[in-house]
Amino acid sequence: MADIAAPVARSPIAPPEPTAVLDGWLVTTQRAVGALRICDATPLSKVLVRAAEDGAVASALGVELGRSERDEHGTLVVGSGPGEWLLLAAPGSAAEAAARAPRPGGEFVTVTDFTHSRALVRLTGAESPVVLAKLCAIDFADAVTPNSSALRTSVAKLVTDVIRDDLGEERASRSYLLHCERSSGQYLFDALVDAGVHHDIEIDGFTASTV
Amino acid sequence: MILLPCPWCGPRNVSEFRYVGEPRRRPDVATTTPQQWRAYLYNHTNAAGWVREQWFHRTGCRQYFGAERHTITDEVRRTWRPEQAPAGAEPLLGVTDRAATTEAGPDAGGDVL
Amino acid sequence: MSLTAVAAPMRLDAQPGEVIERGRPLSFRWNGAPRVGFAGDTIASALAASGVRVFSRSFKYHRPRGLLSASYHDPGCMLQVDDEPNVRGAHRRLRDGMDVASQNTWPSLRFDVRAANQLVGRFIGAGFYYKTFMKPQVLLPAYQSVLKRFSAGGRTSPDDPRDYYDKRYAHPDVVVAGAGPAGITAALAAAESGAQVLLVEEEHDLGGHLRWGGTEDLARLHQLRDLIAAQPAIEVMTNSVVVGRYDGNWLAIVQRELPHACERLVKARAKVLVVAAGLIERPYVFQGNDVPGVMLSTAVRRLINLHAVRPGHRAVVLSANPEGDAAAEDLARIGVEVRRVLDVRRGEDLVAARGGGGVRSVQCHDGARIDCDLVVTAAGWTAPTSLLNMAGDKPVYVAEAARFLPSRLPDDVLPTGGIAGTGDTDALIAHARATGAEAARRAAGRGEAVRIPALPAGRHPEHFIGRTHGMVDFSEDVSSKDLLSAAREGYDSVELVKRYTTVTMGPVQGKLETVNAVAVLSRATGRTIGETGTTVWRPPYAPVTLGALAGRILEPVRYSPMQRWHEAHGATPLVAGAWIRPDRYGDPAQEVRNVRERVGIIDVTPLGKLDLRGPDVPRLLNLLYVNKWSKLDVGRVRYGVMCAEDGVVLDDGVTGRLGEDRYLMSTTSSGAATVWEWVEGWLQTERPDWQVHVIPMTTGYASMNVAGPRSRELLQRVTEGVDLDPEAFPYMHVREGRVAGVDDCFMWRIGFTGELSYEIHAPAMYGLHVWETLLDVGDDLGIKPFGVEAQRIMRLEKGHAIVGQDTDGLTQAFGAGIDWAIKLDKDDFAGKPELVWQRDRDDYFVLVGLQPEDGSVVPPEASQIVEGRNVIVGRVTSSRMSPTLGRSICLGFVAPHLRAAGTRVTVQLPDGRRITARVTEQHAHVDPEGVRMRG
C-alpha cells in the first residue's frame, strides 16, 4: 500500500478563500455580516428513505409530503416526494441517521446515504423570497409556503428541493434550504448569488450551527 | 403558462411536466399482429376537445399521472394517479416514448459517453 | 433672455401640471447637434421645445413626419438613442448626454433622396411588388437590395454588449393594467377588500388623463396618488406594461429603465386581471393627415400641460368630443391663435391639410382655406382591447358610440374605466370601485358578489374617415386609397387586407390604425364595421426587448468533482449537453498510446448511474434489456442493450449486481435522464406491483476509468479490501472496497477501451482525492490522464458502438449487429415484437467494421457508401486514425448484400473522391479476441 493522505471531502461548490477543514470537509471560513446570506451546506449528512407512501415507515416518520420537521435528534425530516423522505443531519452522522430510520418488518424500504450525491445550499434573510422569485415560479408568501414547507420544483431551470426552514429566535429569520443533484451545485449557487447581487448577498461559511 | 394540478404536488406550471401522450393499452406481446402493435406505437385519437392523456412531473415528484384536458382551450379539468384512473380510461402506460426519439436539445445529454 | 429660452423657443412658462424640473437642465445631441432640455422631458418634448417639427421620414414614401400622439405609440418618433434602435422618443425620458438620431433618413432628415418615392406614389400602391419583377428572375435580388435601403428600423452592431436584463415571478391576487383614475380606484378598492394588488402603468406617472387635465383633474390626481401611497397592499409599477395575458391568467409585465436593468420581465400568475387601459385617441383620415403639425388633441394637451411646450402658433381644431374642446381651450389659454374650431357634432369637417415639412393651411368642409401651422384632431377613441382579446373576448362594435365594447370574458378578467364604457368621471370611478372590490372577492374565492354598475356605451359621432384619402397606418405608410384598391382586388376580408397592405403590422401594432382600417374596408365592401370585424390582436401588447424576454442566462451546467483539476491541467473543454468534460489534455493519439502501453485515467463521471434496489430488479432488467438477467450472480456485471417499443436501440450500458437485492445500472451520459424516466414509467404504470426502488446516483459517484496494462499494479498500491488477482477479480465483475483511503468505492472490471481496466466509482466528495492520489501514486508507472477523444479512438479500435452515433433513430437492435445479445426466447421485453419481425425480414442495414484499403485515408464520419452513380448503400458512422494499428478504422452501416466479411464497398468522401473499404470480420479492429482486457 502506498502512503496516502487522509481524504478531504469536497463540496461541488468551490469555497472562497480562506478555507479550513471542518468535520472532514473543506469549507470557507468567510463570515457574512449582511442581512442576506448564502451558505454552502453540502457537508450536512443526507439520507434518503424510500417506502410505501402510506405504510408503516410513513407513519413512523410522521412527516407528510410537502412538510419538514425536526426529530428528537435534531435531524430534519423532509417529506420530499411520494413515499420518499430526505433526512438532513449533522456532518458525519449519515450512518447514525440511516440506522435510526424505521425499518418495519414486511415493508419494502430502502435507506440510502445520499450525502455524496447532492449539493445543499442555505439562503437566509428577509429578502430571500425576493431572490428566489427571480429563479423560481413558486409563491413564497407565508400564506402559501409557510415555515417547514418543502417542495420540489424548478429553480434556475434545475430540479431542486426547496425547504423553508426559518432560523433564529422564534424562527424569525427567513431561510431556505435548496437541495439539488451534486454536479449542478456550483451552477445553482452561482445563479442564487447572481440573483442576489443587487440585494447585497454575502457568502457565509458553513458552521455547525448551519444545521 | 397553463397550470397542471399534479395529483401529489398540486398546481404547477406546465413547464414542470413532460407531456407523454394518449395512453393506449399495450397489446399482448405473444399474440400481437403488426397492425395492432403499430397502432399502439403510432396512432392517436388526436381529438379536438376533451382528451385523456398522460403526463410526467419531471421537475417535481417524478410521478406519472393521468389528466383530462381540452385540446382547444387547454383547460385541465381533472388529474389522477395511475391507480385511480376514472372508469373507461385506458390505463396509464410507462411506455412513455413508445417509439424512440432522437431529438437533441440543450437538455439532452449530448453526444459522448 | 436666458440661454435655455434661446435654445427652446417653444417652451412655455410654468404650467400647473408640468412634470419637467426646470432646475435640472440636461444636454443631449440631436443628429449630431447639441440641444438642451429638462429632467422630466421626453426626448420628443425637449426637441419640440427646441423647435424641431420633423422627427423622421415615413417608411415607404419618405414623407416627413412630426409628432402625432406624443405618447409611446407615436409612429413618427422612433429614434436611435446611442446604441439602442427604435426608441420611442415621445415616451423615453431625456437623460444627460444622450446621442439621439433620426432613423429613416438618408442622407439627412432635411434632405432625403428617397422622398422621390412620393412622386411615384401612384405607381407603387399597396402590393405593387407582387405585380412586378417576376421576370427576369435576376432582377429580384437587385430589387431586394433596394428595398433593404428603405428599412425604417434603427441600427444595431455586432459589438453591442448584451446588457443586464432581469426577470422575476409574482403571485398577486389582482393585477390592474392601467393607472388612470379608474385603474387607481379599482386597485384601491381591491386592496381595501384584502387583496394584494399590482398596479401597472405604462406612463412614467400614475393618473392617466388627469395629468394633463385642468385644475379639478389635478386635484383629483393628487388625492388618488396620496391614497395609493398610503396603501401598503398595492405594489406600483410605472413605466411598465402588461404586454400579454396568456392561459391561466399568466401575465407578462415589462418594467422599463430600472436602476439595475434595462428592462425586467415580471411573470405574474394573477388570480384576477383588471383591465383599465383607458382609451387611445384615434387619428382622423383625410388628405395630409400625416403632415408635421397635424396632431391629436391628446398630443397637444400632453405637450402643453405635462411638458410646457407650445405645439404651434396658429391652430385649427377639429373636435368631435369634449376632449377636443378642452384642447382648444388649452391652446387659447397659452396664447395660441385658434383660428377655427370645426365641430363635428355640428356637421363641420376638415377636408385637407397642406404643407411639406410642416402644415401651412387647411381646407374646410365649407371651402374655407385657413392658414395655420397646427391642426388638432379629436375624432374619437379606440378601446385598446388587446388584453381582452388575449383573454378570449370578441369585442362588439357599437355604432352610436363609434367604438368597440367588451363582450364576453372569463371570470378572472374584468374591464373597467374607459375601455368598459362611457360615463363622467364619477360614473367611471363608481364602476372601478365595484370592479376592484369584485376582483378582490373573486381572487379570494369567497364572499358575496359585488354588483358592478353597467356603464353606458355613450354617444359619439362615427367620424373615422373624411371626404379625402389620407394615411391610415402611419408606420407602414398605408393610405385609405391603398386599402380601397386592395379590397377591390379581392383582398376584402380584414385579415387579407392586413396581409396584402401590411396595415396594422408595424411597430404601433394597430393601436392607432386598426379601427380606421376596418372603417375604410367596411366602406369599400358595403359591410358594417361590426360585420367586418377586427384583426386578431396578438401579444405582446407593447414591444418587448429580446433581452427582457431572455433575462439572465440560466442554462444549467454540470461539472464532475475533477473538472477544476482538468482545467488546471490544460484540458480542452468539451461541451456535452449540460456537462463540461475534458476532450483532451494534449495529443489524443499520445494519450491512446500511453493507455495501450502503460496506464491512463479518464473521468467518466457523466455516465448515468441508477441504483436499483428490491427483489424484482431482475424482472425489471429482463423487461428493459434485450438480453437475459435472471442468473446474474452477486459480484458480476453484464452489458445490456435497451430498445424502445418500436425496437429501436434506446441505450446501452453495463449493470452490476452489488448485493442480493441491489444492482447498479449504468447508462450512456446522454441517455441518463431518458432511461431514468423510462424505468420509472414501467414501474409506476405498467408494473406497479413490482418491488423496485430506483435511486439516481449519476453524480453521487465520481467515476474514473483506470486503463492499461499497468492498471492492476497501480490499483494494488491504493486498494484495500479487494483481492485484485485476476482469478479473484476477473473481467466483468464488480467489487466494493477502499480506494485511496476512501470507503464504499465500487470497482468494475470492464473494457470499453479494450484494455485491462478498472472503473472506479468513488463517493463524489472524495472524487478529486482519489483522482489525485491515483495520478500521484502511479507517476512511476507512467500514468497520464486521457480525454474523451482518446477514449473515442480506443472504443472504435475495440469496435464498441455508441448509441446515437453508430445507431440512429430507426436502428432496430439487429441492425446494430448485436444479434448475440437479443434473446427472443424471453416472454417479453420492450420492443420484442418488432425485433421478432425484424429478424424475419432480414432487409435492414447492419453495422459492420470497415477498413479503408488505403489505411492513410480517414473517411469523415457520415461519408456515404455508394453504388453506381448515387445509390446509397450505407454510411460511415465512426472513423478515426488508429494510433495502435497505424491505419484508419471505421464502423458503418451497409446494405444486407454487403454485410459479409471481406466485401469491398465504395465510400464517397466529402471532397468527391471515392475509396474502397473492406468489411471486417468483427467490429473490433484491435485485439478482437479480448486478450488485453481479460488479462
Add this chain to the structure above:
Amino acid sequence: MGVGGAHDGSRNGHRPTARYSAFALFTRGLRKSPWPRAWRAHDLRPSYDVVIVGGGVHGLATAYYLAANHGITDVAVLDKGYIGSGGSGRNTAIVRSNYLTPEGVRFYDRSVKLYERLSADLNFNVMFSQRGHLTLAHNDSSLRTMRWRAEVNKLEGVDSEVISPEDIKRLVPYMDTSASARYPILGALHHPPGGTIRHDAVVWGYARGADAHGVHIHQGTEVTGIQVARDRVTAVRTTRGDIATPVVVNCTAGWSTLISDMVGVRTPVATFPLQAAVTEPVKPFLDTVVVSGSLHVYVSQTDRGELVFGASVDPFTSYSMRGSLEFIEELAGHVLALMPSLSKVRLLRQWAGLCDMTPDYSPIMGPTPVEGFYLDVGWGTYGFKAGPVSGESMAELIATTKTPEIIATFDLARFADGRLVGEKGAASVGH
C-alpha cells in the same frame, strides 16, 4: 380513370386575366384605373369533379396543377376561413431542400425548382429570395448529421456543404462563434439554394392562377361531413350546402384528423402548435437564414428589417393558437445565445399555427382505403416548403389515379408495414 372525363374540362370557364407587369403598373397608374379582382367569389355548385378541403398553399396548388397540367377545372377549393389562414400564412416562409433521405431531398428539391420559376409561372411575384440557409451544429453529433445531410444532398445534386465557424462568422458577423459560448458552434450545413419567400404571395398567386383556369375558391365554407357509400366518397357537406363529388382531397393542416375522421381513415397524426414571432425592423444585417437545431431556433431577416423567429413545436399537443409566454422567453434566450448583441431589439408580435406531426417527420400522401378520398396531410413543420411539389404530385395522382414515384414513400400504409421514412434523424428542428 381520371376524374377529368366526368365533365367538360372547361365547364367553369377560363377568363382573361389582367397581366401584372411593371409596364401595366405604370399605365394603370397613369390612367388611375383599378386592377380587377385576383380571384372571384362564386355560389356553391351542387357538384364538382374534385373537392379540395383546405385553401392553403397545398390545396390551391393542387387545384392549380389539376387545371393547368391536367385540364381538370371543375374543382372547388373550400376553406373555413380566408385563403391562407392556416399554416400557409403562419409559417416562417423558409424554403430549402437539404433533407436527410434521398427521397426527401428529391422531393423538396423539386419543390425548390418549382418555386424558382413560380413568379413567372403564376405572373405573381412571390419574392423567392435564395439567400442561403445555415444549420448550425453545436456538438459532435449534430455536426455529423450535418455532414450526413450534405453528403446525401450532393449525391442528389443539391448544393449543400459543411462549413467552418470562420466561414459562418464571415456570412453572419453577428454570430457568437467563440469557443467559450455556452453552446459553441462547431460548424454548419450551408445550403445556398435555401432562402425565404413571401408566403402569402404564394397562396394568392396560386389562387389567382387557379381562378384564371376556372377553379372555384370558396372562402368561409367549412366542411361538416363527408358522405361515403360502399367505401367510396360521394358528397361533402358544408356550412353553405352539400356538394356531390367523387373525389375529396384532404389538404388541411392542424385539423386534418377531423377531416380524416369524417370518413373513418385513421392517421398517426398528433397536432402540435408551432409558434413564431417577429421583431421590429432594424437595419438589415442578416443575409442568410440561420437555424440551430440544438437550440430550437431559426432566424431570418426580412427585406423590411424585421427578424423572423421560429422554433420547434410546443411540448404538448393542442389545437390552441394562442401562443405562450414561455415560447418567446426561450426563443429570445436562444437567439441571444447565438447573437448576443441583439438584446435591445424588440419583439413585436407572436403567433402560432398548427402542425400535424407524424412519427417519422414525413408527410402522408396518397390514396386511402376509402376510394376517392386522398390524403395530403401530416406536414409537420415543413408543409409550406413542399407546397408546389405536393400540388403537382397530388394533381397527377388524382388525374391519373397512379401514385407518382416522387411521393411513393409517403403512403399511409408505411406505418402499419413498419417502413418509416428515415427523416427523423435530421428533424429536431425541421426548418
